[in-house]
Amino acid sequence: MAASPKAKVLLVEDDPDVTELVRNHLTRSNYRVDAVDSAEQALLRLRRSPPDLIILDVGLPKMDGLEFLRRLRPADGPPVILLSARRDEVDRVLGLKLGADDYVVKPFSARELEARVDVVLRRGAGAKTGAAARFGALELDLERHEVRVSGRPVALRPKEFAILRLLVGADGKVLSRAQLLERVWGYPPELKMDPRQVDQYIARIRRRLGAERRRIVTVSAAGYRFSERA
Numbered sequence: 001m002a003a004s005p006k007a008k009v010l011l012v013e014d015d016p017d018v019t020e021l022v023r024n025h026l027t028r029s030n031y032r033v034d035a036v037d038s039a040e041q042a043l044l045r046l047r048r049s050p051p052d053l054i055i056l057d058v059g060l061p062k063m064d065g066l067e068f069l070r071r072l073r074p075a076d077g078p079p080v081i082l083l084s085a086r087r088d089e090v091d092r093v094l095g096l097k098l099g100a101d102d103y104v105v106k107p108f109s110a111r112e113l114e115a116r117v118d119v120v121l122r123r124g125a126g127a128k129t130g131a132a133a134r135f136g137a138l139e140l141d142l143e144r145h146e147v148r149v150s151g152r153p154v155a156l157r158p159k160e161f162a163i164l165r166l167l168v169g170a171d172g173k174v175l176s177r178a179q180l181l182e183r184v185w186g187y188p189p190e191l192k193m194d195p196r197q198v199d200q201y202i203a204r205i206r207r208r209l210g211a212e213r214r215r216i217v218t219v220s221a222a223g224y225r226f227s228e229r230a
Contacts, residue, residue: 007052007121011035012042014060025110039068051078053121058084069098079120096200101159135228138212140168149212159184160205167216167226176223
């Protein structure tokens with residue numbers, strides 16, 4: 001009996017060789033892959049049939065991947081893995097600031113990309129544990145994955161919620177960037193990630209929390225902690 005199909009992946013890539021490599025490998029691993037070669041086509045597909053994850057080439061013709069990401073970015077949209085031949089740190093940081101969940105530099109191995117797809121999807125479907133908690137105007141329902149400030153819903157992406165949940169659950173202890181990377185990203189050791197990526201996600205969480213952002217405290221040369229008294 002064949003294994004049940006995994007998640008649906010939308011691949012947005014204009015290089016036919018890369019498209020064939022990724023589609024064939026993920027399909028063999030039982031993912032459902034829908035491939036298009038432009039951002040414009042991708043926007044149409046998103047309206048018709050939202051995927052579970054998007055693999056997005058940065059260097060697309062006409063509308064490039066970063067512009068697509070700017071237009072895409074509802075807080076509760078599908079996670080995004082960027083593909084790019086650009087190695088500059090500026091491009092990686094910009095992609096993460098715009099909401100990308102990971103960034104893979106070409107050339108890459110299909111096995112590495114699949115591992116990153118697995119981790120991003122697993123992180124988004126992470127366990128929902130815990131009860132509701134309130135800290136001033138900040139309310140968290142850890143079971144329902146809901147956050148509110150002064151009664152107003154705050155939309156956090158899965159990774160952002162996972163970071164906030166860990167900080168709240170640490171009872172005021174400092175969590176280092178390395179600890180957050182290990183617990184939230186969950187990558188095996190051979191898939192190195194820049195610890196500074198954590199800072200980009202912390203910055204986004206703070207922006208979404210508004211006045212309650214002060215509860216996430218930066219501890220110099222150590223990491224971050226959550227303050228119940230703000």
